[in-house]
Amino acid sequence: MDYHVNYINPEIKLSCYEGKLFKTEAAFENHLLVWLISGETKIIQADERFIFGAGSTFLIPKNQLATLINYPKDGLPHKAVAMHLSAKRLMEFYNNTHAKSKINTEKIIGFKKHPLLESCLASLIPYFEMQQNFPENIALLKINEAISILRTIDENIDNILNDFEEPGKIDLASFMEKNFIFNMPLEKFGYLTGRSLTTFKRDFFKAFGSTPQRWLTKKRLELAHYQLTEKNKKPIDIYYEIGFENLSHFSFAFKRHFGYSPTEVAERTL
Known part of the structure; x- marks a missing residue:
């Protein structure tokens, strides 16, 4: 098969694609934190385009219409770790956290290389090789760790992660x-x-x-x-x-x- 996915649990997955390109169009239900191990990802939005290469980490906010095109590159498959930051997990986190006031902002965010974020996501790789079910409490720790690191390296991230409103009626x-x-x-x-x-x-x-x-x-x-x-x-x-x-x-x-x-x-x- 050209494409396969390994799950730690429903919220954390490792995907690997070896074909020419893999395209999907989405407005994700949850925020998606992605660490691209190899390959390249092109993201097309209505008024902006992004290209992320190997080693990139980026966040796709929920409900953002986008076309994602994933390519193998430099003889390596498109391989990525994706963490779904669900409303449930984020509510649990922010119930015990003082968050900054929200300003409406919705955009795909590419993060600069940061050792804390890279080590957090890289530490997930060994768990994909486990044959038994991944302990729920460890998955929660990893998700909370990732959220905490995002808040440390991006002072404006609360504007996205701490917004739980449903889309309202628009033109x-x-x-x-x-x-x-x-x-x-x-x-x-x-x-x-x-x-x-x-x-x-x-x-x-x-x-x-x-x-x-x-x-x-x-x-x-x-x-x-x-x-x-x-x-x-x-x-x-x-x-x-x-x-x-x-x-x-x-x-x-x-x-x-x-x-x-x-x-x-x-x-x-x-």
Whole structure:
């Protein structure tokens, strides 16, 4: 298999991928602390992109729409330790901790190399080789250790970790115009805009006069056309960044919409 995951417990895992690339689109339910052992991770958000190399440590806040593309590099697989910082764990931690006042801030954070953080995450590696169940109390100690270190090295981290509010109702049109490239279930789009699925569909039609599926496909294809004609990009370099699962699906949808294939567009711009 190209991809496999070892679990210490449901909140801590080691992933290893040896194929060409592994892509996932997500708005994670929990904050995700990642230590990249080898390989490279590219993260695409609506208005920002990040590239993290081997040895990087970064935090993906919950409910942040992002496309993650993981690559092997330098002859090594993409290998990473990921720790889920759940609301339950964080509430338990902050119930006994004085936290600074919160300022609304939501962004992916890349941490500078720090011996405390690196040693905390590296110390997890031996546990993945254990055959028996990982003791719950040790997993909790490791998670609390990681939270404490993050608070030590980043004075603003409480603004993210100590925020337990659910997404509130926001302007649907502006949110969708910004985030249409992400291939999320409609239920997730509804949740992130503070709506039930039924309300989301109703408000969407009011805003755009179309069903979400048709509108999303049209917007993604128009962006693809722009990338091909104005940015001289190749079809294989863009389909996974604009919400399509594979190149054949993208090519079929593109030709049905425009009457010609993305390859023909690319050839015209040469």
